[in-house]
Amino acid sequence: MKDRIIEEIDHCKDDFYNISIYIGENPELGHEEFKACEVLTNQLKKHGFQVEIGTCGLSTAFKAVYDSGKEGPAIGFMAEYDALPEVGHACGHNLIGTMGIGAGIGLSKVIAETGGKVIVFGTPAEETSGGKVTMAEEGLFDALDVALMVHPQDKYVKSGTSLAMDAIQFEFFGKSAHAAASPHMGINALDAVIQTFNSINALRQHITSDARIHGIITEGGKAANVVPDYAVAQFYVRASKREYVNELVEKVKRCAEGAALQTGATMKWSNYEFSYDDMITNTTLSDVFTKELISLGVDENEIYEDRDGTGSLDMGNVSQVVPAIHPYIKISNVPCVPHTPEFREAAMSELGREAMMIGAKAMALTGYEILTNPELLQQIKQEYNNQK
Template sequence: MEDILKKHLDVVQVKLWEMSDYLYHHPELGDQEYQSMDLLVQFLEAHNFKIEKGIVDRPTAFKAIFDSGKKGPTIAYLSEYDALPGVGHGCGHNMIGTMSAGAAVILSKVLNEIGGRVIVLGTPAEETNGGKVPMAEQGIFDDIDAAMILHPADQSYESGESLAIDAIQFDFKGRSSHAAASPEKGINALDGVIQLFNGINALREHLTSDVRIHGIIKEGGLAANIVPDKAVAQFYIRAKSRIYLEEVVQKVKQIAKGASLMTGAELSIHNYELSYDNMITNQTLSNLFTKNLLTTDVVEVNKAKETYGSIDMGNVSHVVPAIHPYIGLDSPGLIAHTQEFADLTISDNSHRILSSGTLALALTGYDLITNKEEFEKMKNEFNLKTQVH
């Protein structure tokens, strides 16, 4: 089957390279990826996928379906195509979106023989306000059996873990006054923010080592001789599990309330970005993908790397068996979110790597549809792991 899928890849391979390069040259920020979405959708439509745009009330999200009309599993490939400000596709989302669309098209060419369905989900704004979050919440994955996405990196790594994250904003409202002539008539909102930072720093001693809390003062006053009547702090709070993260967030909120009481400033708290859950890699699915990746030009796949980042694929992994592995750009030590990373994605070597990743994704989808034993093993593992988490 690898030879057959490879022949289908050969037909669209140059088109995939051109698409990835186009996305590189036309980067669009999260929820503004209109050209990027249209490029991927037009490619899928040309290969007989049925398209629905604007799903989950996100204008640049889409769902593309190819249904064989025969019974069988439904495999989903997730496309990301948002860029970063300043550096464009410094996280390689031009390759991610293209590999997923390409894998779906290749797999669709054999579905009439083996049955099942293949779906591409266009998931905007992974870097900021991830489109996969409302998709997971609103039942988009209810009729999907497995979800996959492949991310470029310095080297190839198996799918691993990620941290759950909440993005919390704290608004302190005080009362302005002349800081020298009548300070006693003012309520310093900035003092509330400073006490919040001090309290969080004291809390760190009593948290597990996986927790990450990092924040900024977004607003802190207008002039040194005016008591600040408004101050705003934004924090990312992360932990290995959603359950523990919620405990930590409650502690931080209590600190904020204490800071409000200490200073007399009024407090309001809200999430300023969507929350991401921790990634639960399905090891059965991960092993299948790694095996298939090693049949391509990729010669080595490292064990999952320890990470303290957060991805909205985590939310997907709580509702359906999922993987988020990495394919190497043959550049050990390469740092993501840089111009160097972005530029590397359009090299001739990265074109070859893109083809390898596309083929491995398609082969893994084929395995899930045709190998009932591995399919059931994947499902059973998912049921056990999600009970724990």
């Protein structure tokens, strides 16, 4: 049966290659991925999936279901397909989206025998206001037994952790005045922003080593001879656990409140992007995926243990509601860092496409193990329950 899954995915190789290239050559920002959504869902429809577009009110999200009509687990595969500004698919989402549908299509070919269902979720805007956040909040993943996705990297890495994150914006409102003739008549909103940064810099001495606070000034005035009456700063606040992020955010807010008090400005805060929760890897599920990678010819000595995650993923929100993994596959023979032109080229390379096929197969084979091994699924669920 596993050989059949592999053969079915290989049979679609040209389609998957063409889809990944098409998405890569037509980069679309988050919630604007209409071309990617169309090409991915058309392929799923071609293979008998029932497709809903616009899931959870997100115009470029989708849910594609292949139901055997028999009792059995529900296996979820995540597809991402948004690009980055200027550098396009420099995070390899053209490969991620195609891997997601590839795994789903491959596994769908055998579930008439195994029972259960396969669901592919199109999750837009991972780079900003992640679609998985909305989907998780609306309960879309609650009926899944497991959720899987694979991300490109310059090496094979087991699924691990990620940082929880809040995106906080502070707007300061002051009073404009001529900076030379009547500075005493003004209230400098930019000073409030600068004081906020200074206070946060002092705060950094007293936070745990896993935490990160970093920000930019997006608005600081229009002319040097006018006291700025409006200024804006945006920050990411991250830590390994959601609870600590919540605690840090309150401290960061107090930094901004103090800056407003010192300068006489007023302050308003908001979340300018969705909050991401920390990734909880289900190690039982991860071990199955690793075993399948090795069965496909990947040298186990080239599969690295995850280092503590330093970025943030909306897959973290999925992992809070269902057993999940987020491993990495090797798309380059030389070191390259995501969000760079070099990584974009690797994601468009032949090696990248070959890795995409391996990732799709390994996910599909992992899904098959869960569909056919109730004891394994019980172990996965027990670990998940113990982690909550």
